Amino acid sequence: MTTEQRxxxxxxxHVIKYCLEDKAFAENAFDNVAAEKKRTLxxxxxxxxxxxxxxxxxxxRFSAEVxxxxxxxxxxxS
Numbered sequence: 001m002t003t004e005q006r007x008x009x010x011x012x013x014h015v016i017k018y019c020l021e022d023k024a025f026a027e028n029a030f031d032n033v034a035a036e037k038k039r040t041l042x043x044x045x046x047x048x049x050x051x052x053x054x055x056x057x058x059x060x061r062f063s064a065e066v067x068x069x070x071x072x073x074x075x076x077x078s
Contacts, residue, residue, distance in 0.1 A: 019066045
């Protein structure tokens with residue numbers, strides 16, 4: 001079973017999970033999806049391909065969930 005099959009129902013949540021764990025991965029994933037319009041991402045456990053709807057959901061959730069977490073983490077270090 002491929003990663004895509006395992007996470008077909010909730011692939012965006014799976015990608016967001018990795019974004020929250022690794023800031024460099026998160027920045028790269030966001031750049032690939034939002035700026036470069038790429039739909040295939042290489043995750044630590046395999047590749048996933050986002051549909052247009054999933055890509056839109058990823059961008060929205062990244063802004064709502066991932067970016068605030070990084071800002072909070074940065075403020076705590078200051």
